[in-house]
Amino acid sequence: MTFSLPIADEANQLLSTDPLALLIGMVLDQQIPLEKAFSSPYVLAQRLGHAPTAEELAEFDPEALIAIFAKPPALHRFPKAMAARVQEVCRALVGNYGGDAANLWRDAADGKELLKRVGALPGFGKQKSQIFVALLGKQYDVQPPGWREAAGAYGEEGAHRSVADIVDGDSLVRVRAFKKEMKAAAKSSSTG
Template sequence: MGMSLPIAPEANELLNRDPLSLLLGMVLDQQIPLEKAFSSPWVLAQRLGHAPTAEELAEFDPDELIAIFAKPPALHRFPKAMAVRVQEVCRALVGAYDGEAAGLWRDAADGKELLKRVAALPGFGKQKSQIFVALLGKQYGVQPPGWREAAGGYGEVDSFKSVADIVDGESLTKVRAYKKQMKAAAKAAADG
């Protein structure tokens, strides 16, 4: 079980063994290619010399964290904003789950509760929350009752709509095509 994105094997391995890195990949997955978003937790670990804990990131000096995010190659297109967001998410984990990212999903009674917990994190709107629930269910075996319904269209079997569906190069191509189609439809509606 777990991610197998077209990124460095070490980055995939970190995502698969470290729940916080997986969550941070999802946090960073906006306005940049998903390969960049999900490999950035590994780059962050390289820069720190170890995979950080939520407590460590929550208590990090904000300016130092921004500098780490901004160091070329930057961890995100918007390094300052995303360093702040990562710190906010880590503080939320510390406050609600003793700093354990897996606590977010470990004992969720059902899909609705899991979605509600994810959506309570800073920066997680409905779509991002549903994608993360789908990712947990499809690739990590986190499947409380009703998880597919909570994930909406992203939870559907054999769909290729998000990172939750990427297991190889072919599935990545299908997800990219779907996203392109959705952007075109949104643009047509806006121009309409």
């Protein structure tokens, strides 16, 4: 599968071929535009001179990693917190999956197990975990039995709810419209 997010071709190629880059993009996908989140793994690789491994990031000097994340343009709106989060996720991969991000999903027996594994990662709550399961199923062809159910509404065929559903400019517009609608509904329910 080749990603076609509205980002540089090289960034899409890295997301398509490097499971860790995909996972880092998902880690960073909060409080910033998804284009920024999913292009940042490529920028990180450029700054390091190579695509990093989970072991490398897990063992990286925390202050040096923060400096890399904070270098303008910063990889995230909150470079210190997100450098630490990426490092925590990489440490979990090293400790539980032999340092290979693909091992997180490679032999998951079913969607429930996959969701449980993803949800055990630092910073992955229920919604983020479901979105990542949907992203793996829809864009990466990781489809253990029950993956759509485990992903909840994000796994629905034809949905336009998250990054899992973005395959072109039109689908991006539809996902953005859905998110805007959800924010408006949440705002009106909190003020009503």
